[in-house]
Amino acid sequence: MVNGTQSFIRLENIxxxxxxxxxxxxxxxxxxxxxxxxxxxxNGAGKSTLMSILAGKLQPDQGRIWLNGQPVDFSSTKAAIxxxxxxxxxxFMLVDAMTVTENIFLGQEEGFLIKPKKLEHQVKxxxxxxxxxxxxSARISALSMGERQRVEILKLLQRQSQFLIFDEPTTVLTxxxxxxxxxxxxxxxxxxKAIVFISHKLDEVLEIADEIVVLRQGSVxxxxxxxxxTSKSELAQLMVGRExxxxxxxxxxxxxxxxxxxxxxxxxxxxNINLEVRQGxxxxxxxxxxxxxxxxxxxxxxxxxxxxxxxxxxxxxxxxFFAHRPWDGALSYIPEDRQGLATCLGLDLVxxxxxxxxxxxxxxxxxMKKQAEEKAQxxxxxxxxxxxxxxxLARQLSGGNLQKMxxxxxxxxxxxxxxxxxxxxxxxIAATEDIWNLLLKAREKAGVVLITGDLTEALALSDRVAxxxxxxxxxxxxxxxxxxxxxxxxxxxxxxx
Amino acid sequence: MSxxxxxxxxxxxxxxxxxxxxxxxxxxxxxxSGILNLGIEGIMMLGALAGFxxxxxxxxxxxGFLLGGCAGALLASLHGLVxxxxxxxxxxSGLALTILGIxxxxxxxxxxxxxxxxxxxxxxxPILSEIPLVGRVFFNHDPLVYTSYIIPPLMWIFxxxxxxxxxxxxxxxxPEAAYAGGLSVIGYRWAxxxxxGYLVGLxxxxxxxxxxxxxxxxxSAGRGWIAVALVIFAFWNPMRxxxxxxxxxxxxxxxxxxxxxxxxxxxxxxxxxxYGLTVIVLxxxxxxxxxxxxxxxxxxxxxxxx
Numbered sequence: 001m002v003n004g005t006q007s008f009i010r011l012e013n014i015x016x017x018x019x020x021x022x023x024x025x026x027x028x029x030x031x032x033x034x035x036x037x038x039x040x041x042x043n044g045a046g047k048s049t050l051m052s053i054l055a056g057k058l059q060p061d062q063g064r065i066w067l068n069g070q071p072v073d074f075s076s077t078k079a080a081i082x083x084x085x086x087x088x089x090x091x092f093m094l095v096d097a098m099t100v101t102e103n104i105f106l107g108q109e110e111g112f113l114i115k116p117k118k119l120e121h122q123v124k125x126x127x128x129x130x131x132x133x134x135x136x137s138a139r140i141s142a143l144s145m146g147e148r149q150r151v152e153i154l155k156l157l158q159r160q161s162q163f164l165i166f167d168e169p170t171t172v173l174t175x176x177x178x179x180x181x182x183x184x185x186x187x188x189x190x191x192x193k194a195i196v197f198i199s200h201k202l203d204e205v206l207e208i209a210d211e212i213v214v215l216r217q218g219s220v221x222x223x224x225x226x227x228x229x230t231s232k233s234e235l236a237q238l239m240v241g242r243e244x245x246x247x248x249x250x251x252x253x254x255x256x257x258x259x260x261x262x263x264x265x266x267x268x269x270x271x272n273i274n275l276e277v278r279q280g281x282x283x284x285x286x287x288x289x290x291x292x293x294x295x296x297x298x299x300x301x302x303x304x305x306x307x308x309x310x311x312x313x314x315x316x317x318x319x320x321f322f323a324h325r326p327w328d329g330a331l332s333y334i335p336e337d338r339q340g341l342a343t344c345l346g347l348d349l350v351x352x353x354x355x356x357x358x359x360x361x362x363x364x365x366x367x368m369k370k371q372a373e374e375k376a377q378x379x380x381x382x383x384x385x386x387x388x389x390x391x392x393l394a395r396q397l398s399g400g401n402l403q404k405m406x407x408x409x410x411x412x413x414x415x416x417x418x419x420x421x422x423x424x425x426x427x428x429i430a431a432t433e434d435i436w437n438l439l440l441k442a443r444e445k446a447g448v449v450l451i452t453g454d455l456t457e458a459l460a461l462s463d464r465v466a467x468x469x470x471x472x473x474x475x476x477x478x479x480x481x482x483x484x485x486x487x488x489x490x491x492x493x494x495x496x497x
Numbered sequence: 498m499s500x501x502x503x504x505x506x507x508x509x510x511x512x513x514x515x516x517x518x519x520x521x522x523x524x525x526x527x528x529x530s531g532i533l534n535l536g537i538e539g540i541m542m543l544g545a546l547a548g549f550x551x552x553x554x555x556x557x558x559x560x561g562f563l564l565g566g567c568a569g570a571l572l573a574s575l576h577g578l579v580x581x582x583x584x585x586x587x588x589x590s591g592l593a594l595t596i597l598g599i600x601x602x603x604x605x606x607x608x609x610x611x612x613x614x615x616x617x618x619x620x621x622x623p624i625l626s627e628i629p630l631v632g633r634v635f636f637n638h639d640p641l642v643y644t645s646y647i648i649p650p651l652m653w654i655f656x657x658x659x660x661x662x663x664x665x666x667x668x669x670x671x672p673e674a675a676y677a678g679g680l681s682v683i684g685y686r687w688a689x690x691x692x693x694g695y696l697v698g699l700x701x702x703x704x705x706x707x708x709x710x711x712x713x714x715x716x717s718a719g720r721g722w723i724a725v726a727l728v729i730f731a732f733w734n735p736m737r738x739x740x741x742x743x744x745x746x747x748x749x750x751x752x753x754x755x756x757x758x759x760x761x762x763x764x765x766x767x768x769x770x771x772y773g774l775t776v777i778v779l780x781x782x783x784x785x786x787x788x789x790x791x792x793x794x795x796x797x798x799x800x801x802x803x
Binding site for chain 2: 055076077078082091092093095096097102105106107110111112113114115116
């Protein structure tokens, strides 16, 4: 069994492919107790795959795992758990319909009957020991993302795991919760646990890790001590394999007429929302997901009528505008769920192009498929969508290319108001840069509402920023107002300065 | 309505509700593990035949009842093979199972049509059957009815207070989480299919060993489908399943009695009653429950590695 202080795990020459994609190529890695090791890499670099192999969830095609010098076979999650390896997955492995306690004891072998009261007590003790505040009898579905993560951590602590893997743990957290998590991680490392921290965020990695392993396209490109890292851009360059600009060119544009006005909009979630967007500007709406961004977008984009208050688009009331929404020169919505709301994965790119532009290719009852195909082909070539063939199905496109295809379609409609929701979520840096430049260019002709959880993105693109918390807008200010910008973190946590 | 009409009607409701109860409990068990089995009607028919033939050959209705369950589990294992072994579509496989089960029972049962076998007869439970009203309705039946009283609370406790029950629920709600927690998803789902199939088979055997002691074709007469609907009505709760099963048993018994009184309402219209009620119940539960109580991963296959 694992012994507190000197345990270590060695991954040796691990390779794993999914079809023709090499997720891991010949990776070797050591984990020591008491150390926090960061796996840094872009989406698709193979970080999660490698750690899923260590957690027994996936099997490697080649290579082996050593625990304290002994070869081990993690052919199932059960075997890995027994050896003391636990993982907090990016998508939490919690059963929503069950309680905190039930989730923590799921899969634990201790007798046949469950005594809920006794177990709840155990959870409570464990939680207070590590300073992870939680209600043991609460249902998962009633918990915030931060609380769910605590349940995941408690699960591992309950099993006395010695090797704790965290896959992109900060994505769903507020800045405050992130600080708390980092405290807990340091605490656990101090107590002799080996921690693996998977991330693509440079600042976090630099803050928390002892050692950084940079992965690119399935291979380890560099392993370095945090003290040896001289600059952030050095790390970033290792990660993407080229220089990237963190500052993008933003040409000033003179704001013109108002394209969107929201007046005291309220419903179950939203509380008295007021905002205005002019042609030529980007309004960034930031906040932790689930603070009312969704209902606000759904009302602006015509999915739900305003319950209380008014929405004016190009000066027309919500009812007037959506009664006969014009297909071009009007409103474009770029939803977060690009594989669900924005596209039909089983249709080819021409049909997907026609989803929102069909009125421009209609003659009587007929669709002019030929023209649409030519137009769509031209567009995806201009926007650099790979593969550059309109006859492929939407599902064959990578996330970044699918998003570019959606943008090319929406920009073809020459919108004067664009609502972009998490437009670069899950995209790699190159694709993100492309999308950012496209949005900046679009703002010359249109007003843009940008809803994002990524502050870097909001600050890089926006002319003004509005912070949302629990259905209200805490404040709206220009991105030149550095004093306010420093307070965004507090505002996102509901603390008005 | 006089007590003299009502009491026997309620007693009959319990009796004709019992096979539906067994089947509903079986389907709840299977669905809790995330597997949708629409083959209940076929499984019931095969269970009924296996029970009948065993009792006829051995003279032991108890053995017949138990083997009826085994036949149910055996036919259900075909569903497991298709859905767990080969990731087949659960709806299609279930429907095929219904057709197969009914056809097989009809074919194999042909030599026995119109024959009888020894079955179960009512035994009054001393003291309990003396309780006014309740005694006559609930404690004046055959032993299989009494057995069926114990199963819903047992199942309720199983799902709530046992480690295995927790496991079955977890693989039905979020198999990935169950696997990440070290559980065998495929193993638990096999258990869900086999135990569920066994219970459904018992429901079938009840029909040929206690409800009648005769063999005829089409003995289950749509009760399997009613059970599928009752699972939704019960919000996957075994205790509520008993309420639903007796409600349907009541309607079935009522329409039989109404026919016997020589009413002018056409008998085919009366025969339709339980199925009409099924539709109403489904509409009601969908409106009330909005499907929120369904196991989240119901009908969704998992990869064999999990």
